[in-house]
Amino acid sequence: MGKVRSSLSVSIDGFVGSVEEQAWDDHNRVHGWAYDLKAFNEQQGMAGGRDGADSDVLVERNSGIGAYVMGRTMFDFGDEPWGAEPPFHAPVFVLTSRLRDVDVREGGTSFTFVTDGIASAIKLAKEAAGDEDVFISGGASPVKQAFSAGLLDEFQMHVVPVLLGTGVRMFDDVDLRGVGLERTQAVVGDTVTHLTYRVAPEAAQ
Amino acid sequence: MGKVRSSLSVSIDGFVGSVEEQAWDDHNRVHGWAYDLKAFNEQQGMAGGRDGADSDVLVERNSGIGAYVMGRTMFDFGDEPWGAEPPFHAPVFVLTSRLRDVDVREGGTSFTFVTDGIASAIKLAKEAAGDEDVFISGGASPVKQAFSAGLLDEFQMHVVPVLLGTGVRMFDDVDLRGVGLERTQAVVGDTVTHLTYRVAPEAAQ
Numbered sequence: 001m002g003k004v005r006s007s008l009s010v011s012i013d014g015f016v017g018s019v020e021e022q023a024w025d026d027h028n029r030v031h032g033w034a035y036d037l038k039a040f041n042e043q044q045g046m047a048g049g050r051d052g053a054d055s056d057v058l059v060e061r062n063s064g065i066g067a068y069v070m071g072r073t074m075f076d077f078g079d080e081p082w083g084a085e086p087p088f089h090a091p092v093f094v095l096t097s098r099l100r101d102v103d104v105r106e107g108g109t110s111f112t113f114v115t116d117g118i119a120s121a122i123k124l125a126k127e128a129a130g131d132e133d134v135f136i137s138g139g140a141s142p143v144k145q146a147f148s149a150g151l152l153d154e155f156q157m158h159v160v161p162v163l164l165g166t167g168v169r170m171f172d173d174v175d176l177r178g179v180g181l182e183r184t185q186a187v188v189g190d191t192v193t194h195l196t197y198r199v200a201p202e203a204a205q
Numbered sequence: 206m207g208k209v210r211s212s213l214s215v216s217i218d219g220f221v222g223s224v225e226e227q228a229w230d231d232h233n234r235v236h237g238w239a240y241d242l243k244a245f246n247e248q249q250g251m252a253g254g255r256d257g258a259d260s261d262v263l264v265e266r267n268s269g270i271g272a273y274v275m276g277r278t279m280f281d282f283g284d285e286p287w288g289a290e291p292p293f294h295a296p297v298f299v300l301t302s303r304l305r306d307v308d309v310r311e312g313g314t315s316f317t318f319v320t321d322g323i324a325s326a327i328k329l330a331k332e333a334a335g336d337e338d339v340f341i342s343g344g345a346s347p348v349k350q351a352f353s354a355g356l357l358d359e360f361q362m363h364v365v366p367v368l369l370g371t372g373v374r375m376f377d378d379v380d381l382r383g384v385g386l387e388r389t390q391a392v393v394g395d396t397v398t399h400l401t402y403r404v405a406p407e408a409a410q
Contacts, residue, residue, distance in 0.1 A: 012362065012386060012402070013376040014219030157217065159364070161388050161402055165380035171218040175370035181217060183366050186393040193391055195398055197217070197366055 002129050004122060006136035006143045007061055007156035008170055009033070009192075015167035016140045029162045033192045034058060043087045054189035061156065066129025068092040069121045071142040075111065085109070091128040093121040095142055118145040140168055148174045152199050155181070159193040207334050209327060211341035211348045212266055212361035213375055214238070214397075220372035221345045234367045238397045239263060248292045259394035266361065271334025273297040274326045276347040280316065290314070296333040298326040300347055323350040345375055353379045357404050360386070364398040 008016050009030050018026035034040050038049035039058035049055070067090050075094045078086070082105075086092075089108040096113050103111040114121040121142075125134040136143050136152070146152045157170075178201065185196035213221050214235050223231035239245050243254035244263035254260070272295050280299045283291070287310075291297075294313040301318050308316040319326040326347075330339040341348050341357070351357045362375075383406065390401035 013381065014374065159400065161386040163376070163381035163384050163386065165382040169219065171368070176218060176368035177370040179368050181366040181368065183396060183398065186391075186398055188391040191388060193388065193398065193400055195364065 002064070002066060002126070002131055002133035003153040004126070004134045004136065004146065004151055005154035005156070006138070006146065006152060007158060008138065008140060008143055009158040009160050010170050011160055011162050011164045011167075013163050013165065014169050015164040016138075016170050018164070018167045023167075026164055026167060029164065030160050033158070033160055033189070045085075045087075050190075052190065053187055054192060054194075057158075057187050057189065057194045061135075064133050065135045066090060066132025067125035068135050068137050069118070069125050069142060069146070070094050070137040071139050072096040073141070074137060074139050082109075091125070092137075093125045093128075095121050118142060119149055119151060122146060122151050140170055144171055144174050147171070147176055147179065147199070150179075154184075154196065155199055156194060156196045159195060161191055207269070207271060207331075207336055207338035208358040209331070209339045209341065209351065209356055210359035210361070211343070211351065211357060212363060213343065213345060213348055214363040214365050215375050216365055216367050216369045216372075218368050218370065219374050220369040221375050223369070223372045228372075231369055231372060234369065235365050238363070238365055238394070250290075250292075255395075257395065258392055259397060259399075262363075262392050262394065262399045266340075269338050270340045271295055271337025272330035273340050273342050274323070274330050274347060274351070275299050275342040276344050277301040278346070279342060279344050287314075296330070297342075298330045298333075300326055323347060324354055324356060327351060327356050345373055349376055349379050352376070352381055352384065352404070355384075359389075359401065360404055361399065361401045364400060366396055 010016055011030055017030055036050045037055040037058055038051045039055040041049040068088055070092055072095055084105060085107040086105055086109040091110050093112050093114050097115060099115050100113045136146050180200045181197035183195060184198050187194040215221055216235055222235055241255045242260040242263055243256045244260040246254040273293055275297055277300055289310060290312040291310055291314040296315050298317050298319050302320060304320050305318045341351050385405045386402040389403050392399040
């Protein structure tokens with residue numbers, strides 16, 4: 001049985017991105033560390049790129065995933081650029097309020113639209129993933145929902161040395177009190193620090 | 206000429222403590238990692254404690270400091286427990302709205318009350334520190350003010366694996382856009398990850 005895991009890139013002041021969809025600049029300041037990596041390019045079917053610890057983190061993050069869960073915003077955002085052969089190569093369960101038919105693409109990716117919430121999406125993804133992991137792709141909202149529902153086993157935080165000032169906070173409006181975290185890995189990348197935590201009921205302190 | 210530096214302990218969800226002063230439990234969940242350390246005990250004039258990377262971080266943090274800047278809340282909080290010989294052994298400049306006489310204690314600690322803001326307090330502290338560093342002790346508010354005024358040279362973040370859900374956010378209501386951070390050190394402690402950043406105008410990205 002695989003794990004349910006996720007990762008978010010976060011600014012030093014705790015933001016995962018901008019509130020305005022148009023704010024590409026902010027988005028890129030938080031997420032841009034990955035865009036020149038060898039592992040990122042490979043995922044998009046391209047060669048070249050920056051090698052090293054950051055790229056290794058991405059390779060490890062993308063390995064052993066049997067199914068994805070994704071928020072509607074991220075799907076809408078990526079749908080066109082991903083094209084005929086999206087970079088998932090696995091079933092993707094998209095949280096949405098509007099039921100649609102399953103959308104099967106090339107290379108093993110399919111998008112299944114789930115209208116009854118995060119627990120249901122994770123249950124379907126686990127069944128599809130078999131012994132492999134379920135990865136919650138983002139954005140922050142589905143990760144927060146999974147965390148809050150006690151359905152996340154592992155959380156990775158990419159601490160990016162930028163300050164946004166405003167934006168979408170990583171864990172806003174959710175009380176994760178009682179959720180414990182045990183750091184299982186810390187990787188010091190070129191500029192970003194990658195911290196992985198096992199999620200478990202908090203030990204008495 | 207020394208640096209102006211500071212450090213804050215922060216939960217995974219970005220809080221430095223509780224909004225309610227009584228919430229000792231939350232305070233200790235964020236700051237408790239330091240309380241059993243050898244270096245912390247030594248600072249209080251006691252022996253024993255946990256040795257290793259976390260303790261080394263504290264030793265380094267407390268070294269080479271010629272003067273402190275402190276918020277009024279922290280002063281009120283510590284005034285009594287610190288007693289006749291507070292653990293600073295250097296001049297401390299306390300931000301407050303109410304002027305008081307300089308309060309000279311044993312062991313080299315003095316408290317000077319500054320009523321005209323962070324820039325003035327840092328200026329006085331720099332003069333007192335000479336070639337040594339100025340350390341902004343906290344809480345989060347004076348650190349934020351120094352950051353925002355462009356007066357901070359180095360910022361250390363102790364990333365503590367707890368989730369508070371609510372509380373005082375590290376950098377709330379302050380736009381630090383344009384402030385750049387370059388990670389200069391990353392120390393993986395027993396449970397806490399210590400990240401140090403040089404503050405500089407943000408490089409074009």
